[in-house]
Amino acid sequence: xxxxxxxxxxxxxxxxxxxxxxxxxxxxxxxxxxxxxxxxxxxxxxxxxxxxxxxxxxxxxxxxxxxxxxxxxxxxxxxxxxxxxxxxxxxxxxxxxxxxxxxxxxxxxxxxxxxxxxxxxxxxxxxxxxxxxxxxxxxxxxxxxxxxxxxxxxxxxxxxxxxxxxxxxxxxxxxxxxxxxxxxxxxxxxxxxxxxxxxxxxxxxxxxxxxxxxxxxxxxxxxxxxxxxxxxxxxxxxxxxxxxxxxxxxxxxxxxxxxxxxxxxxxxxxxxxxxxxxxxxxxxxxxxxxxxxxxxxxxxxxxxxxxxxxxxxxxxxxxx
Amino acid sequence: xxxxxxxxxxxxxxxxxxxxxxxxxxxxxxxxxxxxxxxxxxxxxxxxxxxxxxxxxxxxxxxxxxxxxxxxxxxxxxxxxxxxxxxxxxxxxxxxxxxxxxxxxxxxxxxxxxxxxxxxxxxxxxxxxxxxxxxxxxxxxxxxxxxxxxxxxxxxxxxxxxxxxxxxxxxxxxxxxxxxxxxxxxxxxxxxxxxxxxxxxxxxxxxxxxxxxxxxxxxxxxxxxxxxxxxxxxxxxxxxxxxxxxxxxxxxxxxxxxxxxxxxxxxxxxxxxxxxxxxxxxxxxxxxxxxxxxxxxxxxxxxxxxxxxxxxxxxxxxxx
Numbered sequence: 001x002x003x004x005x006x007x008x009x010x011x012x013x014x015x016x017x018x019x020x021x022x023x024x025x026x027x028x029x030x031x032x033x034x035x036x037x038x039x040x041x042x043x044x045x046x047x048x049x050x051x052x053x054x055x056x057x058x059x060x061x062x063x064x065x066x067x068x069x070x071x072x073x074x075x076x077x078x079x080x081x082x083x084x085x086x087x088x089x090x091x092x093x094x095x096x097x098x099x100x101x102x103x104x105x106x107x108x109x110x111x112x113x114x115x116x117x118x119x120x121x122x123x124x125x126x127x128x129x130x131x132x133x134x135x136x137x138x139x140x141x142x143x144x145x146x147x148x149x150x151x152x153x154x155x156x157x158x159x160x161x162x163x164x165x166x167x168x169x170x171x172x173x174x175x176x177x178x179x180x181x182x183x184x185x186x187x188x189x190x191x192x193x194x195x196x197x198x199x200x201x202x203x204x205x206x207x208x209x210x211x212x213x214x215x216x217x218x219x220x221x222x223x224x225x226x227x228x229x230x231x232x233x234x235x236x237x238x239x240x241x242x243x244x245x246x247x248x249x250x251x252x253x254x255x256x257x258x259x260x261x262x263x264x265x266x267x268x269x270x271x272x273x274x275x276x277x278x279x280x281x282x283x284x285x286x287x288x289x290x291x292x293x294x295x296x297x298x299x300x301x302x303x304x305x306x307x308x309x310x311x312x313x314x315x316x317x318x319x320x
Numbered sequence: 321x322x323x324x325x326x327x328x329x330x331x332x333x334x335x336x337x338x339x340x341x342x343x344x345x346x347x348x349x350x351x352x353x354x355x356x357x358x359x360x361x362x363x364x365x366x367x368x369x370x371x372x373x374x375x376x377x378x379x380x381x382x383x384x385x386x387x388x389x390x391x392x393x394x395x396x397x398x399x400x401x402x403x404x405x406x407x408x409x410x411x412x413x414x415x416x417x418x419x420x421x422x423x424x425x426x427x428x429x430x431x432x433x434x435x436x437x438x439x440x441x442x443x444x445x446x447x448x449x450x451x452x453x454x455x456x457x458x459x460x461x462x463x464x465x466x467x468x469x470x471x472x473x474x475x476x477x478x479x480x481x482x483x484x485x486x487x488x489x490x491x492x493x494x495x496x497x498x499x500x501x502x503x504x505x506x507x508x509x510x511x512x513x514x515x516x517x518x519x520x521x522x523x524x525x526x527x528x529x530x531x532x533x534x535x536x537x538x539x540x541x542x543x544x545x546x547x548x549x550x551x552x553x554x555x556x557x558x559x560x561x562x563x564x565x566x567x568x569x570x571x572x573x574x575x576x577x578x579x580x581x582x583x584x585x586x587x588x589x590x591x592x593x594x595x596x597x598x599x600x601x602x603x604x605x606x607x608x609x610x611x612x613x614x615x616x617x618x619x620x621x622x623x624x625x626x627x628x629x630x631x632x633x634x635x636x637x638x639x640x
Contacts, residue, residue, distance in 0.1 A: 028463075028466055028467070028470065030470055031466055031470075082428055082429075082432060085424075085425070085428060086425040086428055086429065087425075104405075104424055105405070105406040105407075105469065106469060108402055108405060108406055108428055108431075109402075109406065109462060109465055109466050109469060110466075111428075112402060112462045112465075113459075113462045113463070113466060115435075115458075115462075116455065116458040116459040116461075116462045116463075117459060119439065119454070119455035119458060119459075120452075120455040120456065120458075120459050122451075122455070123448070123451050123452040123454075123455040123456075124452075126448055127448070128443070128446055128447070128448055128451070131442075131443050131448070131451045132440075132443040132444075134439070134443075135436065135439035135440040135442070135443040136440065136443075138435075138436040138439060138440075139433075139436040139437060139439075139440050141436075142429060142432045142433045142435075142436045143348075143433070143436075145429055145432075146348055146351055146429050146430075146433060147348070149425065149426060149429060150348070150350055150351075
């Protein structure tokens with residue numbers, strides 16, 4: 001990452017990654033390889049970066065902050081391992097998933113293991129409130145996955161969508177910003193403002209992710225274009241498209257469960273990409289970013305606050 | 321259960337079960353059915369009983385204690401759901417597992433969901449030490465499962481066995497007794513003594529479970545006799561048998577991975593059942609119980625202490 005946002009926490013991020021690697025005992029060589037692989041393949045590291053910047057903005061103890069950031073990234077990683085298993089995904093960011101390399105049984109345990117380590121690190125922050133937030137975020141994420149599995153397919157509903165992306169993504173950003181404020185002994189008002197900041201920026205992040213699922217090239221995203229819609233999950237661009245074109249036959253068919261008709265799907269994805277739906281979704285993501293910056297603007301000036309301001313631009317402008 | 325041990329906490333146990341049921345939101349009807357099923361099918365409830373008795377012995381706040389006991393039983397339940405998935409078990413205690421009723425994906429999520437609720441309840445005890453112990457126990461359990469998956473099959477080793485049953489069972493008893501002492505604001509010495517009590521009683525409990533796997537009738541246990549050995553897992557009766565009969569050809573073959581030869585397996589199980597190995601394992605279990613009672617004897621007299629003394633007899637004498 002070349003933005004100042006990431007540069008400012010590069011040193012801390014190295015410590016976070018080192019701590020993540022340290023969580024895997026050497027006497028599990030197979031697991032060690034898998035976690036090493038997960039840590040190295042990296043991803044965007046937005047969650048620990050937000051955690052580090054928020055904590056530093058408020059003068060958090062550096063070691064507790066590193067532990068918290070590692071805990072949050074490990075929790076995120078654990079949910080990805082189980083997600084890939086549940087979806088049967090073989091690639092993530094173009095790299096083979098744990099699921100593709102191991103048996104389902106081993107993937108369950110790998111996720112559980114990473115999750116257990118995340119919980120241990122959360123406990124090491126020595127804050128009851130952080131651990132409560134951690135448990136809350138985990139419950140929200142899993143609830144969302146269960147709702148998605150049982151009731152979300154084929155539903156074109158904003159309410160359903162917002163609940164889904166809150167559970168999937170914004171809840172973890174809330175955990176990051178709220179916990180970082182909590183270990184910095186901020187007063188309740190600041191903790192609450194930073195919680196709101198995390199919520200808005202997290203919602204924006206997922207909306208842009210969902211836009212990129214339509215606009216991105218398969219090679220860059222590491223999965224087929226419109227991968228959600230192909231599984232019957234209707235994200236914001238498709239919702240805007242459906243609202244603007246309520247009689248579109250392809251969309252109707254997909255909402256009725258016909259995800260497998262490839263010709264139909266390609267036609268629909270092309271129509272969505274060519275419609276104003278993408279732009280509408282971007283406008284909505286910008287709205288979330290703008291609200292997030294209003295909350296952030298209530299904090300005192302600092303270099304970390306400026307870096308968090310930049311996060312908004314990064315989220316809107318990123319290509320992957 | 322008809323023992324005084326269970327009678328004394330029957331009221332509390334009802335509250336624990338009610339709290340467990342309350343953890344599942346009504347808007348997940350499928351999951352609700354599954355958890356209801358898990359809670360109703362019950363099992364022995366030894367862990368929450370130990371938790372309740374220990375906490376009451378030290379005057380713990382009743383509500384915190386109920387929450388802690390429910391958290392520990394939920395954690396135990398979550399590990400069983402993932403265990404059954406990993407082992408492909410279709411029955412537990414003669415009742416269809418989650419794995420048998422749901423897809424693997426749904427079983428992963430059901431386990432994660434129950435686990436998340438366990439973590440939330442642990443967080444509600446408002447004790448950093450309890451949450452650290454909870455995270456520690458979870459890590460120990462998952463580590464044990466991973467070791468078992470990758471390295472334990474076909475190994476007839478006491479060290480490997482003790483590590484395995486500590487991770488699988490005693491760690492949860494340690495969590496129960498230690499956490500119950502912690503929320504009662506016991507001094508460090510008492511917390512440590514109760515931790516040791518939990519360790520010894522937990523080891524005894526698993527050894528007797530492993531004996532019953534050989535001596536029990538299939539109908540009572542709800543799985544085939546010697547189910548562990550059939551998966552290549554060598555438990556204490558088999559270890560004693562192997563030590564006394566180092567040249568037994570059937571045992572050698574099984575240790576070499578020939579678990580699937582049914583005639584051989586039946587011959588070997590019959591030989592173990594008819595040997596002194598069963599009695600030797602019982603003697604060892606009694607040793608653990610006796611040590612546990614020595615630790616317990618250091619506590620002041622109380623009706624709960626007497627009930628915990630009885631637990632030792634229950635563990636040795638139970639048939640299932």
